[in-house]
Amino acid sequence: MPELFTVSPEMLKILPTFPQEIWETLYSTLFSTFFAYVIGLPLGILLVVGERDGILPLPRFLMKFINAIVNIIRSIPFLIFMMMILPLSLIILGTRIGTVASIPPLIIAAAPFVARMVESSLREVDKGVIEAAQAMGCSPMQIIFKVMLPESLPSLLSGATIALTTILGYGAMAGAIGGGGLGKVAINSGYYRNWPDIMLLAVILLILLVQIFQSIGSWLAVRSDKRLTNTKKGRLRK
């Protein structure tokens, strides 16, 4: 190690816990993202198909209700929202401290965000293609599952990558109020105990995780997009 980055005794003490903290960040992020999609994907679909000129118009009051909920949750800063919703973790999981306790608030806070991401991806699907599907006698469900979702897959994957990195960021913030993972290390050891080398290491690891997620996500999105006519890509596929 160079002089600039001397290994302090604290670092030596904390360092062995890093693999565990990385693991906690990873699983809370992936788990929360997955369940945020379980809630957010159907909501996003409803936001598109349920419109007045959508393929499955829903009652106006229902659409207004969904939009209002999504907007309200999205406008509360995440840290504050998390504090408000932690009692829920206490009810569900019996605790409000720790990585697991931070997962329900993460899911609820991220789901509306995911819904908006999905909504914007689905809106990119060419109206003419949907019209063609209707002309062929597709039911609304068939249009959703055979046309809208497959046609917007590259965009959905890009959106999922953004959602994943955003949730990773949310999870790090959760470290401030009892959540686990790299965020906790950066805030508790790095900030409150003023150990800058630990802060730096935790931040570098968070950046690396985001980079890895982003690279995989972008690669998948490009690879899945059949609109890109790259002959090389064509050879890769078959």
Next chain:
Amino acid sequence: MDDIIQIKDMTKTFGSGDGAITALRDINLDIRRGEIFGIIGLSGAGKSTLVRCINLLERPTEGSVSVAGKTLTDLSEAELRRARQSIGMIFQSFNLLMQRTVLDNVCFPLELQKMPKSQRQERGMELLRIVGLADRANAYPAQLSGGQKQRVAIARAVANNPQVLLCDEATSALDPNTTRSILDLIRDINRTTGVTVVVITHEMKVIEQICHRVAVIDKSQIVELGDVSEVFTSPKSDIARELILPRHEDGSETGVIPQLVGTKVIRVVFNGGTAYEPLIASLAIDCGIKVNILGADTRNIDGKAFGSMLLGLPHDPLQAARAMAYIQDRQDVVAEEVPDYHA
């Protein structure tokens, strides 16, 4: 007469109250089984709305639409979806599924009917052979040209053996050569399968190349309807006249030589048969009269010659009268003076 599509007293209004726009008014239209029926009009005339009302992509505000004996306007959503499976449709922008291969696009309507995979792929390949794209089965639409995309769309539209094929400006995005080959394909499919074809277009040449009958639509209404040759040779409405002898943006007729203002101008219409005889040359040799061709638009329809010509007659009234008489003597040729001719 066996009418496969019957539209009765149909009106389509968009919006309501003061902002309401009537796109179609009192449309009555019967389309015969097996024919290629053209609907022509300028943009905004309502022709696209009309074709969308046939498969109820747009629901008429009033009136009824029947296709193949079913009154679509009376059906439930589920029944309507089933009825739509026997109405194929192709579009100006092709509307292919961009994330599916060519073969999977063609198989899509069969997939909706839950046809087993091996069976539908066999049918899909058969259709791709018909449209001449069997070698591109595993390509994606983005790798195809416009004409190829429309061929895929046609294969997809007829995969279910529909009774009706609706073509909404299907060739408007294509160049003239591709347009011709796509129209040939549509006509071939019409001849081999007997599918009734409804063609929406703003181009007279599309009507002339493949249609048997034509309806001219203007300002939300059908203003003229009849056999193509009949409407073509003696258009009754202004709009039909305009479509047949298209005007340039400056208002002059096609190919008109502007410096001949002041000469007497006649319109000569060929009603089939004699357009191959050299009328103008005969006039010059037989009568010694030289006429000026100001504009000509002659075409070959069903093997006969049709078309019209604008002729500038000599200034000398006697010569002009002789020329007029000579032309009027010919069979299958009608000559009329164009009194308000302005180049």
